[in-house]
Structure formats: C-alpha cells, structure tokens
Amino acid sequence: MADPNTDKLFESDDPEQAAADAKDRIDALRREIEHHTYLYYAKDAPEISDAAFDSLMRELRELEAAHPDFIDPSSPTQRVGGYVGEQFAPVTHERRMYSLDNAMDLDELDAWLERVVEAFGRMVPVVCELKIDGSSIALTYDDGVLVRAATRGDGTTGEDVTVNMRTVRDVPLRLREAAMAGLVDAEAAIELRGEVYMPKSSFDSLNAAAVANGKSAFANPRNAAAGSLRQKDAKVTAGRDLSTFMYAVADEGKLAATGQWELLAWLREAGFHVNPDVKRCESAEEVHAFCETALKRREELPYEIDGVVVKVDSFAMQESMGYTARAPRWAIAYKFPPEEKTTLLRDITVQVGRTGACTPVAELEAVVVAGSTVARATLHNIDEVHRKDVRIGDTVIVRKAGDVIPEVLGPVLSLRPEGAEPWEMPTVCPSCGSPLVREEGEAAYRCISIDCPAQSLERLRHWASRGAMDIEGMGEEIISRLIESGRITDVADYYSLDEVELALLDMGRVNKDGEPIRLGSTVAAKLVAAIEASKSRSFARVLFGLGIRHVGKTTAEFIVGAYPTIDALEQANEEDLAAIDGVGPVIAKSIWTFLRTPDNLAVIERLRKAGVNLEEHAVAGEELPQTLAGLTFVLTGSLVKSGMTRDEAGAALKARGAKVSGSVSKKTSYVVAGEAAGSKYDKAVSLGVPVLTEDDLLAVIETGEVPPSA
Incomplete structure (x- = not known):
C-alpha cells in the first residue's frame, strides 16, 4: 500500500503536472539511492544510516507502484524479481576470458618477473591484486545501463544470469555519470569483468540453515557463489548475500584508461566494488612484500582468497607480450602454499574399490582447509599408515595438496592420547567378510570375492561414469538402490532396465505422509534415454568401462588400435597383447585373465545381445593418408x-x-x-x-x- 502522504504530495488538478512531478521525484530518488549505494560499496564510506536508506527505497517503491508506467529495469527497486527460468541461454563473450598461469612459489613468481624484464629490458610497473576465490562474471553495459550478465563458462561462451545478477546489491544497474566521460564511446556496449563471491560469514549461515533443514551443505564459498548464480528463481539468489569485486575489461580500447591501475580507479568511479587491497609495484621486492602480507592476512579477511594476481600495468605492454594458448603472458597467479590445519582423527575405515583394492581412509573431525570442509582423506595403503604413524585418536595435520586433494601429513605426537595403538589392516573385507590378500610386490590388500557388494557398486559406478559410458544421471544413490533391490548386479543389467520399474524404484526415504519416495517418471525417462545412448559409445570406452585392472582410457585406445573387435581381442594371447605399444606383460596378463573368466565372458555376451558397440568403427570413407605416422x-x-x-x-x-x-x-x-x-x-x-x-x-x-x- 502506498503511503497516503506520498499520494498527497502529487495531488493536482492537472493530471499531466501530477505525473510530471511524480516522475521528477522518482528520478531524484533513483539518483539519491544510486549515490548512497556507490558510497557504501565502492567507497566504503556511507553517509546515511541503513534505516534512512531503507526509507528512500520504500518511498521509491510506493511511487513506482502508483505510477507503473515509470518503472524502469535499471531502477534499484527491480533488483529482486519473481522470474523463474527454464534454462540459462548461452552468451558469447566479447573476447575470450583466459585462464591464468600459476606460480606455485616465489621462485616461479621471480621467473615470470624475469621474463617481463627480458621483454622490456627493464622492470616495468605491475599491479598486485588479491586472487578472490569466487566465480567469474562478465557484465555488459550498453549506453551505461546493465543489459547482460554472463558466467565465464568455457571462456568463450557463458550462461546468461542477468536476472540473478541484478539482485546483487553492489552491482550498479547504471554506470555513474562521472565515469561516462572515461568511455571512448559512451553509447557503445562495454563488457566488464570480475568475481562474484560469498563472504565467509554468509557462507557459514547458509550452510547452518541447510543442515538445519536436512539439506546438503556447500563444500566451500566458491561453490556456494557459483550455485547461487545459477538459481532458476532470482529470489533465491537475492537471499544468498553475494558480493562482487570487479577488475577487468574485455576490450581496453573502449576506455580512456591506459593501464590496470587506471582501470581500477575508473571502475570505482563507475560505481563498482573494487578490492581495496591492491598495489602498484615497481620492484620484485615490493611484489614479494605484497604477497607475504596477503598470506599473513588471509585468515582475517571476510572472504576467501587463494593467492595474488600480478599484472603488467600498461595495456600497451600487455598487448606486446600477448598470450599463450591458454593464458596471458602479461599476468601470473601466485598461489599460496597449501593451507595446513590440525584436527582429530576419529577413525580409520577401509574403502573397497572396483578391482577389490582396499584403501585405508582417515575419518576426521570436519575442518575447513583452503576454503573447503574436509572430513575424510585417503591414507593410500598400510605402508603409508605405518610410515606416517597415524593412530585413531591422534590430532593430525591436514592440508589440501594443490588446494584440491585432502591429505594427512602426520600426527602431532605431543597430543597423542595414552593407549593409542598402531593401526593394522583388517584380515577380512568390510563389505563381504571374505579374506583380504596382499600379493607379493603390491602395496594394496585386495578382496578377491567376485560377489563383493562394494566392488559391484564401484564397477557399476565406473561403467556409468563420464569417462566410460557416460550414462548421465546414473549416480551413486540410484545405483545403490538398484543393487539393494536386486535389480542389477553387473553392467549388462543396465540394459534390461525399463522406464516403469525405474519410475517405481524406492529411494529409501519417505515423504511427510510416511509414503516411500519413488524415483519418478521424469528421471526414469531421462535415464532410459541415457542408457540407450551409451550403446553407441566407442569400443575403447567400453573396454575401459569394463574395469579391467591396469587398463585406463589411453591403454584401452592402444589395445583397440591393435584389436578393433571384442572377438579379435578374445583370440589374442598374452604375448600378442604384451607386444602392443603401451601395454607390456603386466597389463597383458590382466587382460588375458579377464577374458578367460567365464563370468566376465557371460557379461560381454549379454552386452552384445543388448546392442552395446563391441567394435571400433573405421573413419567413414577411404582410409586417410598416414601423413602423421611417427608423430x-x-x-x-x-x-x-x-x-x-x-x-x-x-x-x-x-x-x-x-x-x-x-x-x-x-x-x-x-x-x-x-x-x-x-x-x-x-x-x-x-x-x-x-x-x-x-x-x-x-x-x-x-x-x-x-x-x-x-
């Protein structure tokens, strides 16, 4: 309901004059709100209280409600809409969004700085910026108005997330007038780039709410930001408390700025949120100091960073250095050393893989390392457990190798509890109870039971995985339910599933009325289509998908190159197989043994009858000249x-x-x-x-x- 005082303000015997007065007030409010938004986000220097700001917004909403003809997409009131999209349309970026090469230590950073010196015969100014751990975004403004927002995608094509980005409070819907003079053509479209991130506090609140509602928590703020950007309902995005830092332009020629330092100043003037922790450096010593300070301050910052980006300042010099196939030569990302944390080792469990290999796994008190929550980490094998001497109850040091894979470095011996015993591998499989064996010269213990449920699950997951048969949607939960229901035991069983029985599959949960939750017809139809499509995958992918020990994707291709059909492969002996380039005696023995096992041959025959491709098809047309032989x-x-x-x-x-x-x-x-x-x-x-x-x-x-x- 509109404020009656607001209505009276524009009462007039002349309707046109009343409308003109309302339009003037609406424009003034928009300018005032944009000004205070700029002071709050770009300058970090608000002039009015939150309550006063909210009052201005309330008045603008009421006036627009009374005069809907004056509503404009760039109005501050239009940030949160009710739009629900079916999908995100592809957007081609104005120019490619490149990745950055990494420097993993200061020596590699110095090597890059030396290349810069070699390029220009002297040290030239560089700009150091914090490397925000978020999701890349490209914002396009036309005649100063935000018209499109797109994710990075593959660097060339992203997804249109304009409606969702309009809800992010620090994104100006219109460039400030003071900055328009910095454009070569104020009416032309310009693509500006930066990072969308979720503050640490907001991430913690989001996950706490998710857990309280029985939902899965996000792994880290970066994933939370990316997921929030791709919500179909913009209201959900609006409630996620996203922020941005902007730092780049697709085409430097569209700005009067001559370098990165001037670009950052212009972005601030235009109304964007620009990270205040930046420095223009003129020596390697200054660059080192910036990196060291950033590392020390990493924990106290309200957002996640994983390094420092260093860029040659001058746009002209950037152009002269150019690009490699994947990254600009004029920039480098100095990555921080892996972050280490201590946490409690609650237990050591054993995970059974698809080939029967049993891997000890550290079950940890959950701890955030390098922005991700870590609760489990592989211990590789029993020799590694003994070498590191980790025991249940230990306080252990955890890090993420390359900021990706969780790794237990070792125990804090001074905190070891009394009575902690060395851990030993169990003698039987935790899944089926069969004896575990360790062949001479091998690091891993193995379960050799052909009926082991854990191996069955892993084999079925492997067959459906993207690198093998790529049965989209066939994830672990569905596979587990199919196994438990007795519907599938091996990979050939996939091809006898029908849409009706999949739709009725009990997912092991109940709804609020206590009724079992079923997979449903929509998902079932997609799965059946994906299973059918997998029949035409290449023979090399089928061979890889069978899960033969030691046979990876590349090895499978080498094998298929020599034996292009399953029938020919079944006739080969160990010596023939070992002679294939890239195979050798160990892999040859594994393949030969697999193809001499009756149960495996029975599965292959059922795959043949189901119509799964078991031969490598030649390239259409005549055989091509072998001009690349020897390369x-x-x-x-x-x-x-x-x-x-x-x-x-x-x-x-x-x-x-x-x-x-x-x-x-x-x-x-x-x-x-x-x-x-x-x-x-x-x-x-x-x-x-x-x-x-x-x-x-x-x-x-x-x-x-x-x-x-x-």
Missing part, C-alpha cells in the same frame, strides 16, 4: 571451438597415423593445449615440446600436416 601427440584442456572431446580428437589424429599419448616426455612431438590446459602444458613448455592451439589441431586434422610455424 606423438598429447592432448590437454577442453576443445571449445570444435566441441570435440579429447577422445574424438585423438581418434582423428590416429586416423592419419599419429600416436596419441597420455603423458608428455622428450619424445612427444606436439602438445595440443585447449582451454584450461593443465600440468601437461607446463611440462611441454619446460621440455621445449612444441605446443599447438586448437586452431592448429583443426588444421592438422583437416590437412594431415602440422602448420609450418608450429
């Missing part, structure tokens, strides 16, 4: 332009005679670096192995020749 390629990163998987690209290279390997060595001919290329790219650079871009790869596949410049 070894390694593929890393995502191939975003072509949309090919690495397996598909590898098959295209092999069709012309090339060998495709999974690891980089001095014998590697070329490394193909796609989007977000990882350590293989770094190793190629260190070994001097030529690196090809995705464009180069497409040319190689098309012509059969490597570009002369590569």
Whole structure:
C-alpha cells in the first residue's frame, strides 16, 4: 500500500503536472539511492544510516507502484524479481576470458618477473591484486545501463544470469555519470569483468540453515557463489548475500584508461566494488612484500582468497607480450602454499574399490582447509599408515595438496592420547567378510570375492561414469538402490532396465505422509534415454568401462588400435597383447585373465545381445593418408571451438597415423593445449615440446600436416 502522504504530495488538478512531478521525484530518488549505494560499496564510506536508506527505497517503491508506467529495469527497486527460468541461454563473450598461469612459489613468481624484464629490458610497473576465490562474471553495459550478465563458462561462451545478477546489491544497474566521460564511446556496449563471491560469514549461515533443514551443505564459498548464480528463481539468489569485486575489461580500447591501475580507479568511479587491497609495484621486492602480507592476512579477511594476481600495468605492454594458448603472458597467479590445519582423527575405515583394492581412509573431525570442509582423506595403503604413524585418536595435520586433494601429513605426537595403538589392516573385507590378500610386490590388500557388494557398486559406478559410458544421471544413490533391490548386479543389467520399474524404484526415504519416495517418471525417462545412448559409445570406452585392472582410457585406445573387435581381442594371447605399444606383460596378463573368466565372458555376451558397440568403427570413407605416422601427440584442456572431446580428437589424429599419448616426455612431438590446459602444458613448455592451439589441431586434422610455424 502506498503511503497516503506520498499520494498527497502529487495531488493536482492537472493530471499531466501530477505525473510530471511524480516522475521528477522518482528520478531524484533513483539518483539519491544510486549515490548512497556507490558510497557504501565502492567507497566504503556511507553517509546515511541503513534505516534512512531503507526509507528512500520504500518511498521509491510506493511511487513506482502508483505510477507503473515509470518503472524502469535499471531502477534499484527491480533488483529482486519473481522470474523463474527454464534454462540459462548461452552468451558469447566479447573476447575470450583466459585462464591464468600459476606460480606455485616465489621462485616461479621471480621467473615470470624475469621474463617481463627480458621483454622490456627493464622492470616495468605491475599491479598486485588479491586472487578472490569466487566465480567469474562478465557484465555488459550498453549506453551505461546493465543489459547482460554472463558466467565465464568455457571462456568463450557463458550462461546468461542477468536476472540473478541484478539482485546483487553492489552491482550498479547504471554506470555513474562521472565515469561516462572515461568511455571512448559512451553509447557503445562495454563488457566488464570480475568475481562474484560469498563472504565467509554468509557462507557459514547458509550452510547452518541447510543442515538445519536436512539439506546438503556447500563444500566451500566458491561453490556456494557459483550455485547461487545459477538459481532458476532470482529470489533465491537475492537471499544468498553475494558480493562482487570487479577488475577487468574485455576490450581496453573502449576506455580512456591506459593501464590496470587506471582501470581500477575508473571502475570505482563507475560505481563498482573494487578490492581495496591492491598495489602498484615497481620492484620484485615490493611484489614479494605484497604477497607475504596477503598470506599473513588471509585468515582475517571476510572472504576467501587463494593467492595474488600480478599484472603488467600498461595495456600497451600487455598487448606486446600477448598470450599463450591458454593464458596471458602479461599476468601470473601466485598461489599460496597449501593451507595446513590440525584436527582429530576419529577413525580409520577401509574403502573397497572396483578391482577389490582396499584403501585405508582417515575419518576426521570436519575442518575447513583452503576454503573447503574436509572430513575424510585417503591414507593410500598400510605402508603409508605405518610410515606416517597415524593412530585413531591422534590430532593430525591436514592440508589440501594443490588446494584440491585432502591429505594427512602426520600426527602431532605431543597430543597423542595414552593407549593409542598402531593401526593394522583388517584380515577380512568390510563389505563381504571374505579374506583380504596382499600379493607379493603390491602395496594394496585386495578382496578377491567376485560377489563383493562394494566392488559391484564401484564397477557399476565406473561403467556409468563420464569417462566410460557416460550414462548421465546414473549416480551413486540410484545405483545403490538398484543393487539393494536386486535389480542389477553387473553392467549388462543396465540394459534390461525399463522406464516403469525405474519410475517405481524406492529411494529409501519417505515423504511427510510416511509414503516411500519413488524415483519418478521424469528421471526414469531421462535415464532410459541415457542408457540407450551409451550403446553407441566407442569400443575403447567400453573396454575401459569394463574395469579391467591396469587398463585406463589411453591403454584401452592402444589395445583397440591393435584389436578393433571384442572377438579379435578374445583370440589374442598374452604375448600378442604384451607386444602392443603401451601395454607390456603386466597389463597383458590382466587382460588375458579377464577374458578367460567365464563370468566376465557371460557379461560381454549379454552386452552384445543388448546392442552395446563391441567394435571400433573405421573413419567413414577411404582410409586417410598416414601423413602423421611417427608423430606423438598429447592432448590437454577442453576443445571449445570444435566441441570435440579429447577422445574424438585423438581418434582423428590416429586416423592419419599419429600416436596419441597420455603423458608428455622428450619424445612427444606436439602438445595440443585447449582451454584450461593443465600440468601437461607446463611440462611441454619446460621440455621445449612444441605446443599447438586448437586452431592448429583443426588444421592438422583437416590437412594431415602440422602448420609450418608450429
């Protein structure tokens, strides 16, 4: 209901004059609210109380409600709508959003600084910024008004999250007039970039509420921010307390700014939230000092950071340094050393894998390490448990290796409780009770029972996984329920499932009326379609999906290259298999044994009858000239332009005679670096192995020749 005093303010015998007065007041309120939003977020210097700000917003809402013709999408009142989207439309970025190369220590950071000196013959100014652990965002303004917001996606194409980003309070819906003069063309569209993050306190509150409501907690603030951005209902996003730090522009030529330092100043002037912890440095010593200070302050900051980004300041110098296949040469991300925490080792359990390998697992008192909650960590094998001498009840040191994999470093011996005994591997399988054996020369104990339920679950999960048969939606919970109901015991059983029985599958939970929750027809239909689609996967993926010990994806491809059908493979002897490049006697024995086991052959025969592909199909048309024979390629990163998987690209290279390997060595001919290329790219650079871009790869596949410049 509108405030009656507000209504009276614009009473007039002349309706047009009353409307004009209301429009003037609405415009004034919007400008006033935008001004105070700018002071609060960009300047951190509010001039009025929260209550006064809320009063201004209330008056604006009431006036807009009384005069709906004056409502504008860029009005502060329009941040929270009721829009619920079916999906997020793809958005092509103005320019590619690159990843950053990492410096894992100060020596690697110095090596990058030396390359900068080599490029310009002297140390040039660089800008140091905190590396926010959030989700990248690109905001497009047209004629100064926010028209689009997109996630990073694959760097070239992101998802349209405009409606949700409008709810984030520190995102200006309109650029401030004072900053418009800094645009080369004030009416042209400009794409600005930064990071969406969730403050630590908000993350803790969100997870506490989730747990209280029986829902799963988010793993870390970064995932919480990314998940909040992709909510179908913008009201949910609005309630997640997201914030931003902006720091980049897609096309520097659209701004009068000549470098990163000036860009940050302009972003503040335009109304954006810019991190205050930035510094323009002119020596390596200053850069080191900034990094060391940031590391010391990491815990006290109200948001997560995982390093420092260092950028050459001058845009002209950035342009002259250019880019590699995956990252700008003019910037580097100095990653903090792995964060270490202490916590209680409550228990050591045993996890049974798909090949029967039994792995000791540390069950920990949950602790936040490098932004993620860690409650479990692998202890690898019994030798590792003894070497580290970790015991149940110990206070242990935990870190995340590479800020990704939880790892127990060892115990704090001074805190060891009395009576703590060395841990030993159990003698029987925790899943089926069968004896555990340890073959000579092996680190792992194994359960050798073919009926072990834990192995069955892992084998079925592996078959459905993305790298194998990619049965989308077939997750652990559904597989577990199918096993418990007796509906599936091996991978061939997937292909006898029907939509009706899947829809009626009891998920082991009840609703508020005490009735069992079923999988449902919608999910069932999608699963049946995914199972049907998996029948056409390549024979190499089928072979990998069977879970033969020691046979990974690359090895499966080598095997299929020599024996392109299951029938031919079944006829091969151990010596034939060992002669395949990349196989050898150990893997050969494993394959030969697997294909001599009656139960395994029965499963393969049922897969054949179900229509699963058991032969490698030749490339359509005549055999291609083997112009790449003798060359070894390694593929890393995502191939975003072509949309090919690495397996598909590898098959295209092999069709012309090339060998495709999974690891980089001095014998590697070329490394193909796609989007977000990882350590293989770094190793190629260190070994001097030529690196090809995705464009180069497409040319190689098309012509059969490597570009002369590569």
